[in-house]
Amino acid sequence: MPKLVVGSFNNKKLVELHDLLGDLGIELVNLSGYPSIKEVDETGTTFVENANLKASQYAKQVNEYVLAEDSGLVVPILNGEPGVFSARYAGTHGDDQANNRKLLERLGDTPDPQREAYYVCVASLAAPNGEIVATTEGRCWGRIVREPRGTGGFGYDPLFEVIEFHKTFGELSLRVKQALSHRARAIVKLRPILVRVFSQSNA
Numbered sequence: 001m002p003k004l005v006v007g008s009f010n011n012k013k014l015v016e017l018h019d020l021l022g023d024l025g026i027e028l029v030n031l032s033g034y035p036s037i038k039e040v041d042e043t044g045t046t047f048v049e050n051a052n053l054k055a056s057q058y059a060k061q062v063n064e065y066v067l068a069e070d071s072g073l074v075v076p077i078l079n080g081e082p083g084v085f086s087a088r089y090a091g092t093h094g095d096d097q098a099n100n101r102k103l104l105e106r107l108g109d110t111p112d113p114q115r116e117a118y119y120v121c122v123a124s125l126a127a128p129n130g131e132i133v134a135t136t137e138g139r140c141w142g143r144i145v146r147e148p149r150g151t152g153g154f155g156y157d158p159l160f161e162v163i164e165f166h167k168t169f170g171e172l173s174l175r176v177k178q179a180l181s182h183r184a185r186a187i188v189k190l191r192p193i194l195v196r197v198f199s200q201s202n203a
Helices: 011-024 047-062 083-088 096-107 174-180 182-201
Strands: 003-006 027-030 065-074 116-126 132-144 160-162
Touching: 003 011, 003 047, 011 027, 011 174, 011 182, 047 065, 047 116, 047 132, 065 083, 065 182, 083 096, 096 132, 116 182, 132 182, 174 182
Parallel strands: 003 027, 003 065
Antiparallel strands: 065 116, 116 132, 132 160
């Protein structure tokens, strides 16, 4: 079975990707199985730059195909914040509660119609030599509610309401979230490319 390394240590992302790609006959693993891996700094100024950077550098380290992604939340009225800094918006990487507090503070009493936001995910596939094979993008639109709702997901999910469902990502089931999410939309676009790449590598 061909192997695809997910360029992340996040087990929740691995679970999501298993659900989206598990039927392709590809072994999915993340970086947890590579204890000597050197973590790649996200020095890019765009989601595309960061996704390509991670995919390419991790692929060269593990000598396998690597799927990496960079994703975040964009709030137009805040000039695109938090953007590429989504995971470290409040200063400490991965402090979801602090990031959510800062976002609510920045929005303050902004009226609901102006609290529009979208999640964006850029997925990048790199060959074992580090060459970028493909890059795809997915977006999911919603708005920022005034207080967290729900315990599912991670990051800004409890604040991000999908308007037509009247629920946040934190309240929606994993199945529904995956059908709607920015990550799912980016990965679905990558599926035919993965099929082609791995069928060629096995030929």
